[in-house]
Amino acid sequence: MKVGLFIPCYINQLYPQVGKATLELLEKLNVKVSYPSGQTCCGQPMANSGYESESIGACNHFIDNFKDFDYIVTPSGSCAYHVKKHYDIIPQTEDVINVRNNVYELCDFILNILKIKDIGASFPYKVGVHKSCHGLRGLRLGSCSERVEASYSYIEELLQHTKGVELMPLQRSDECCGFGGTFAVVEEAISVKMGKDKIKDHLESGVEVITATDTSCLMHLEGLITRNHQPLKVLHIAEILNSNL
Amino acid sequence: MSHSELASIFNKNEKKVDWHDKALWFVRHKRDLSVHEVKGWEALRNLGHGIKAHTLSNLDNYLIEFEANAIKNDIQVHWAADGDEHNRIVHNIIKESNGKKVVKSKSMLTEECHLNPFLEAHGIEVIDTDLGERIVQLAKEKPSHIVLPAIHKNKHEVDKLFQEHLGTKPCDGDPQYLTGEARKHLRQKFIQADVAITGVNFAIANTGGFVVCTNEGNADMGAQLAPVHIACMGVEKIIPKQEHLGVFLRLLARSATGQPITTYSSHFKKPRKGEKMHIVIVDNGRTEQLSRPDFRTSLHCIRCGACMNTCPIYRRSGGHSYDATIPGPIGSILSPGKDLKKYSSLPFASTLCGSCSDVCPVKIDIHSQLYKWRQIITKETPQPFVKAQTMKIMGQMFSKPSQFERVGKAVRWSLRNLPKSVINSKLNTWGKARDLPEGPKQSFDQWYEERKNNQKD
Ligand code: SF4
Numbered sequence: 001m002k003v004g005l006f007i008p009c010y011i012n013q014l015y016p017q018v019g020k021a022t023l024e025l026l027e028k029l030n031v032k033v034s035y036p037s038g039q040t041c042c043g044q045p046m047a048n049s050g051y052e053s054e055s056i057g058a059c060n061h062f063i064d065n066f067k068d069f070d071y072i073v074t075p076s077g078s079c080a081y082h083v084k085k086h087y088d089i090i091p092q093t094e095d096v097i098n099v100r101n102n103v104y105e106l107c108d109f110i111l112n113i114l115k116i117k118d119i120g121a122s123f124p125y126k127v128g129v130h131k132s133c134h135g136l137r138g139l140r141l142g143s144c145s146e147r148v149e150a151s152y153s154y155i156e157e158l159l160q161h162t163k164g165v166e167l168m169p170l171q172r173s174d175e176c177c178g179f180g181g182t183f184a185v186v187e188e189a190i191s192v193k194m195g196k197d198k199i200k201d202h203l204e205s206g207v208e209v210i211t212a213t214d215t216s217c218l219m220h221l222e223g224l225i226t227r228n229h230q231p232l233k234v235l236h237i238a239e240i241l242n243s244n245l
Numbered sequence: 246m247s248h249s250e251l252a253s254i255f256n257k258n259e260k261k262v263d264w265h266d267k268a269l270w271f272v273r274h275k276r277d278l279s280v281h282e283v284k285g286w287e288a289l290r291n292l293g294h295g296i297k298a299h300t301l302s303n304l305d306n307y308l309i310e311f312e313a314n315a316i317k318n319d320i321q322v323h324w325a326a327d328g329d330e331h332n333r334i335v336h337n338i339i340k341e342s343n344g345k346k347v348v349k350s351k352s353m354l355t356e357e358c359h360l361n362p363f364l365e366a367h368g369i370e371v372i373d374t375d376l377g378e379r380i381v382q383l384a385k386e387k388p389s390h391i392v393l394p395a396i397h398k399n400k401h402e403v404d405k406l407f408q409e410h411l412g413t414k415p416c417d418g419d420p421q422y423l424t425g426e427a428r429k430h431l432r433q434k435f436i437q438a439d440v441a442i443t444g445v446n447f448a449i450a451n452t453g454g455f456v457v458c459t460n461e462g463n464a465d466m467g468a469q470l471a472p473v474h475i476a477c478m479g480v481e482k483i484i485p486k487q488e489h490l491g492v493f494l495r496l497l498a499r500s501a502t503g504q505p506i507t508t509y510s511s512h513f514k515k516p517r518k519g520e521k522m523h524i525v526i527v528d529n530g531r532t533e534q535l536s537r538p539d540f541r542t543s544l545h546c547i548r549c550g551a552c553m554n555t556c557p558i559y560r561r562s563g564g565h566s567y568d569a570t571i572p573g574p575i576g577s578i579l580s581p582g583k584d585l586k587k588y589s590s591l592p593f594a595s596t597l598c599g600s601c602s603d604v605c606p607v608k609i610d611i612h613s614q615l616y617k618w619r620q621i622i623t624k625e626t627p628q629p630f631v632k633a634q635t636m637k638i639m640g641q642m643f644s645k646p647s648q649f650e651r652v653g654k655a656v657r658w659s660l661r662n663l664p665k666s667v668i669n670s671k672l673n674t675w676g677k678a679r680d681l682p683e684g685p686k687q688s689f690d691q692w693y694e695e696r697k698n699n700q701k702d
Contacts, residue, residue, distance in 0.1 A: 009643070012689040013653040014660075014682045019689035035693055038646035046643075048597065050619035051636035057644025086616075137599035145277060146555065146603035148286040172270070176557045180596025185674045187594060189253040192678040193262060193561050194596075223679030 004069035005033050006062075006103070008076045008215075009041035015215050021238040022075040022106060028242070029114055033073070036065045044082040048181045052089055059090050067095040071113060072103040075238045077135020077213040080105045085138060105135055105213055106238055107154040117161045123243045124164030128207030129155055130198070130221070131174045132214035141213065145174050155213055155237055162240065168205045175201075179220035195224045202232060209233045211240055247590035252562035266560040268396060273554040275503030276604075283499070293496050294608040296489050297545035301535060307450040307483045308526065314453025315524055318515040325527045328358035334525050335360060335442065335475055336367055342473045342521065344369065344439035350457065350464035351375040352444025353391050353548060354477050354527060357570045360442075371442075372434045374463040376427055383410045389564025391571060392501050392550035397563050431463070441467030445478035445524070446547070447493055451486045454514035455524070458497060458507040465511050475523045476513065480531050481544040493547060496606035500549040534582045539617045543578045545607040552601035552611060558594055567591060574601035578614040581622065589626045592618035653688055660684025 003026070007019040026033045042062055043055030062083065066072045074080050083103045090096060110116050131153070135141040142153030159165045178184070178194025185191075199221060202210050210232060212218050218234040225232050256262055280286045300307055312322045323338075325331035331354075339347065347364065349355065349371055361371045361382075373382045377395040381388050383406050388394030395403070400418030407413040407423055411430050416422045443464045448455040455476060457464040468474040484493065490510075498507045516522035535541050553559045553573035564572035569580040569588060577591035592615045601611040623633070642648045660668065661684040669676035687695075 007689050009649065009653075013657055014685065016685050016687060016689035016692055020692060023693075037690070040646055040649045041643040043643065046636050046640055048616070048619070049632075049636060050593075050623035051633075051640070052620050053624075054636045054640030055643070057640055061644050061646075133596065133598035133600070137603055144600075144603055146600060148281055148283065176596050176598035176600070178557065178596060180598070183593070183596050187249045187252060187558070188674050188677060189249070189256040190558050190561050190594075191596075193256055193259075194557055195679070197266070197561075219682060220679065223675070223681065226680040227678060 001031070002068065002070045003031050003033050004066050004072045005035045006039060006042075006066065006072055006074040006079065007035070008074065008079045010219070011075065011215050014219070015236070018075055018215050018236040018238055021236065021242040022073075025119070025238055025242040026073065029110065029116060029119065031114070034069070039065050042079040042082050044079060044086075045181055047082065047086055052086070056090060059087055063090070063096055063099050066099050066103075070102060071109065072099060073106055073109045074103065075106045075213070075236060076215065077105040077132050077139055077141060078216060081134040081138035105139055105141060107158055107213060108139065108141055111154050111157060117157060119158065119161070119241050121241045121243050122163035123240050123245055126166045126168050126206055126208045127159060127240070128168045128170060128202040128205060128210045129153070129159065130177060130210055130212040130217055131155070132212050132217045133176050135213045136174055155211070158237070158241060159211075164245070165240070168202075168207045170201045170205055172201055177217045177221055179217045181216075184220060191220070192224065195220050199224055199230060199232065203230065207232065209235055209240070211235050211237050213237055246568070248562065248566050248568075248594040249590065251566035251568065252558075252594070255563045255566055256561070262561050264399065265397065265563060269554045269560045272393070272502060273551070273604075276500055276551055276554065279499045279503035279505065283495070289492060289496060290606055290608050292492050293547075293606055294545065296484060296492060297607050298542070300483055300485055301481065301541060301544055304480060304483065304535070307485055308480060311448055311450040311453060311483055312526075314451065316453070318453045319522070320453065320515065321521070321523045323523060323525045325525055325529070327529045328527070331358045331477065331525055331527045331529065332360050332363040335477070336364060336369075338473065338475055338523050339364070339369060339440050342440060344473065346434070346438050347371045347440045347442055348374050348434055348438040348467040348471065349442040350444065350459060350467055351378055351394070352442065352477055353570060354444055354479050355442065356388065357529065358527070372431070372438075374431050374434065374467055375459065376424065376461060379427065379431065380406065383407075387565065387570070389572065390550060390553055391548050397565065435466050435470050438467060438471040440473045440475060441471035442475045442477065443468060445476050445482050446497070447484050447490060448478055448482045448524075449487050449490070450483055452514065454487075454512055456490060456494075457511045457513065458494070458509065459511070460502070460508040462509045465509060468511075468513065473521045473523070474513070474516070475525065477525045477527065479527050479529070481546075497547050497549050500551040500604070500606040530583050534579070537582065540578060540582060540614055542609050543575065543582075543614060545609050546575050547607055549606055551604045551606065555600045555604045557598065557600070558596070562594070567594070574611045574615070575609070578611055578618060581618045585622065586626050589622045592622060650690065657684035657686070657688065661686070
């Protein structure tokens, strides 16, 4: 099984610890992971801003980097979703089709491809899960509150098997945090208000650590938490699953 | 003004935002409880979607069938290409019957066509009889929601408004008293009306009849008392058969308010003896939308309002921030089809969270259509120079790893070394209310290289 690791651009530059945790975690699970050098970005920032055409270079570059792998794993539901959903703007060669089919968000890959539930991690904290929207409603990494379906959640399932984790329920289990890429800046007022409300929900539920499948949501929430000196931490799910505290 | 500007103004009063958000979330929650009682809910949504898709693909035939059956039932059928024609037709019918006073039950179509100001300019009194609509009419405002038109007003505002216009006594916003007074006021108007105008929720091709859903019974009250009934409908309101109501009435009521069925689902089929019934069928841009493959399913909409109640942006920006007849997610994919430039900010008033698409009873992929409008808007309407350039530069940077590495290094250095006052300067919108992460010394790439080298040693 040839597995390629995709580390999204902003994680690479701003949150390298998330990349490290992802790589170490996969290695712990005996996956032979390659990290193709020279990777950049999936193209989402431009495309979601309405400049899909400017993202074609990034898409092609992504395919070049990952076309030879059986699986492409990434600690970002949002990037995986972008490749799956929006890479229809480049010609659908066999390589492109394969890459789109084989790209996986980390929790999804661990649970459904590796078929591992208990990683042997331990993390003795009260954890609140932020269900990042693109992973939830795009990749269906869990059931969402709008649809009538059997309830499930990949990230929560892995956390339930993590020693010490106490999962805290929220009032609004899957409301968006308000990040939304350039939305965070274009619609600053609403973005900030959504983030504040989200944090309030976690605080009121007694959460100590907020986690998610996407660092982008967490960057937005952390920005508010540090500015407002609130007693909360954010950690990407890979960092929790890679813990042995 | 753009959506974000209007939203910022709405957000100056955080208490009001919280209240608005909670009021609508309450409706969304009621909807959840109610749809989770229906085992086959998702199958019902699929069915609703399928029937609408089929109908829109055969729209011409179903409209003709509907017209023929309606005429058989002694209903007079009129066709309007746009809002102006619609208004003229309605006005002519009223003139012919020497009408002076009109009562109208809720109809987003007549809002869209700006019927009220048109008729008023011709000396006709038009009274909106849905309580929420009447409130916004008295306040000289527009509905801010398609099901809950006055949801932006609290009871104290209504109290004041009624004192001013209906001569009520101050009551500290007592809802019971206020609705009682509104009822008295509206009864009077119903009795005096010469013509009743209603909207149409579903027009049934195989019977020529139509159904109007209200919770207040005001459509019935108007149509049963006035000698002339004019029903106005968009072309997309057609359903093929009577039996399809079983699908749509269930989807509509549960999605809109969480009720198992709307209080009044009024079936109209023919005029009472000696009286008149008219139907005005309106296009007003709908067939143009139908011709756009990426956006045609937006015409599936049954106007339940669920996408508004669920939208985290709508709840916190208020319906008026969309500055369009239909606000919220569905409005944001319909409006650009009417005026791309005017409504160019609406498809960006979303995080693309997808909640709207999952809540929609007829499964319109609203968030995908928002994404698609964005692509069109940046090409076909003037964009700020800086935005366009930034995107171009980013596009180039992400196709070339060496550039990406250089820029990444510079960003990390700045985040680490520049004073906070510079980082959070006015130019940085992000930093107004949020901190940026500390710039780490090493990128993941650099760490990985280092590790590889260490492993070699
Ligand atoms: S788009 Fe769907 S959810 Fe929104 S109002 Fe129309 S039918 Fe309801």
